[in-house]
Amino acid sequence: MHRLAMGRRLASAVATASLVGALGVAGAAPALAAAPAPLSFTIDYTRNTSIPQTPNLGGGFAGNGPVLDASGKQIGKTFDTCGIDGIEGPTKMDADCDAYVVFNNxxxxNIRTQAMIDANPFDYPYTFKAVVEGGTGAYDGARGEAKVTAVRPGVYKVDVNFK
Structure with a gap:
């Protein structure tokens, strides 16, 4: 019995020392950077998009275009690809989309969304949410949420809030 208790104490001491060592190493890691400030911009896909007028389940589409600030100045460009994973009528599709915004600097x-898109909509504006999935530079490791407002066909206002 004495040997079993001694073995448990030894195992407990080793586990405690390992935990303290791990916490010490983790504590020495640099602190995470603060989240970036909220960001707003407009994406214009009106010249370059392949959105289908009649969606096909399993099909896809892509687009690219300028990214504009509130004054209309180009601050970057964007590229997106979408997969159609649901059809809700002759022109409405549920699309899983990834957009990559590359700023001039x-x-x-990187932004991702699952949204209902109408190839021939009549009701503007409409909104949907998107998820921020990191990026590079100031957005390396960034997380957050974006509110995307379809202003007119192919034009989206994006308001990003980081966590």
Whole structure:
């Protein structure tokens, strides 16, 4: 019995020392950077998009275009690809989309959404949410949420809040 108790104490001491060592190493890690400030911009896909007028389940589409600030000045460009994973009528599709915004300074912001898109909509504006999935430069490791407002066909206002 004495040997069993001694073995437990030894195992407990080793486990405690390992935990303290691990916490010490973790504590020495640099602190995470503060979240970036909220960001707003407009994406314009009106010239370059392949959105289908009649969606096909399993099909896809892509687009690219300028990214504009509130004054209309180009601050970058964007590229997106979408997969159609649901059809809700002759022109409405549920799309899983990834957008990559590349700002003029080279920083990149990655945004992903699952949204209902109407190839021939009549009701503007409409909104949907998106998730921020990191990026590069100032957005390396960034997380957050974006509110995307379809202003007119192919034009989206994006308001990003980081966590």
């Amino acid at each position: 080279g920083d990149e912001l």
